[in-house]
Amino acid sequence: MHTQRFEEKLKKHITSKYGTKCLSEASSTKKGFHDYHKRIANLTMASYVFTSVLSLATAMSPAGTGTRTRFDKAALVLVSALSLAALFTPAAAKVNVGTGFGYEIEGNWVFIQTDLDYDLPFSNIVTYAHLPWERCFNLAHNNPFDIAIVGFPFDTTVSVKPGARYGPRGIRAGSTKEKPGRTYNVNYGLDWATNWAKIIDCGDVPVTPYDNAHAFIQMEQGYRQLLHKDVVTPALAPPSLDKTTHPRLISLGGDHSIMLPILRSLKSVYGPISVIHFDSHLDSVNPTKGYSGVVSEQSKFTHGTFFWHAAQEGCIANSSVHAGLRTKLFGLGDYENDQEVGFSIIHARDIDDIGVQGIIDKIVAAVGDKMAYISVDIDVLDPGAAPATGAPEAGGWSTREFKRILEGLQDLNIVGADVVEVAPDYDTNAEITSIAAADMIIDIISAMVKKGPLGGFKSKSSKDEL
Structure with a gap:
């Protein structure tokens, strides 16, 4: 009353x-x-x-x-x-x-605007590095962007331990300390978040866990949809087949098979892509030669065979390279098959002989000035640095060594990237795997921003922002 x-x-x-x-x-x-x-x-x-x-x-x-x-x-x-x-x-x-x-x-x-712009590692909804989240897959979405984070919560082609479907969530959680006002990357000499590129988080591709064949269609559909969005900063001479500037996407896996729909999408825009594949495993196994568990056509598509399929479809350039390998093989025929797919090989232990710079030089020599895609399976790191993955292999690189290798690739023409096979349920209480994965993405974004739009800036003023 x-x-x-x-x-x-x-x-x-x-x-x-x-x-x-x-x-x-x-x-x-x-x-x-x-x-x-x-x-x-x-x-x-x-x-x-x-x-x-x-x-x-x-x-x-x-x-x-x-x-x-x-x-x-x-x-x-x-x-x-x-x-x-x-x-x-x-x-x-x-x-x-x-x-x-x-x-x-x-x-x-x-609250004034400075209050609203301020964020803390533990506050608000979890996007990657507190980036603005947009419903990019909504048909009404027409906001342009230059670089986007996108998740692929899919892991039903794994052969050992599942759990990578929670990878996008885990990597975003590992990125929460990367917040506005703390985005200057000393190793790259720039602030990646306040530079020329508009960077957003598009959330996750809607993908079913019940039907792998349909899931691959959904993932390709989602990636293509984002790949054909408008950009804020068009390039002077875009390297795409249609001569328009396309956004660059950084994908959060998910198991490594998400690369097949990604490579199919990129081929439609750029043609065959040079893949820089950081992994302890080949992932190019011919499913018809010694691969166990193949009982149907769909079962030939796994996180260990997708490069073989991509090569059959003409998605991969013969200037691709594996780096960090140290797995067991079905036989030496796996290496012969890998060369047919288009890869050269750098073993994890090569770093003991040629050092970090030697690894960088080999990758740069293989790829050259071609359009390149960086794919990081988190198991490229030693299990002591990244235990949360489905098929860990002893003897990997340290996080520091790997970050230095990434830094050496910043002048390449990177059209996209992914970090995959993060399975947070196997992580330590300190979440060291998710943190390492999130930090790799910061370096990849920094390299993209430092390079500028592929094809160069249209105006000098945009370049001066670097």
């Missing part, structure tokens, strides 16, 4: 103050917002005073014929007295809020 009367009084007050503006419009202004809450405070205080005095008067009245006892009267007197005392103490009487830390919030209590 009291609340209803307060609402009516408040509406009258707002109407008299702001004319025909509605309550929500009036309270949305700084002055209206503050006045609204001040009025609420005054009316609430008046209500408490009235109620307390009424209770006190009732308590002091004769008991009459009712059942009120002396104990009831004493309790009412005590409650009323305490209420009045609390209301008229200096702290309670103040309308301003925020005492106790040596300051008071004066004036209009509203």
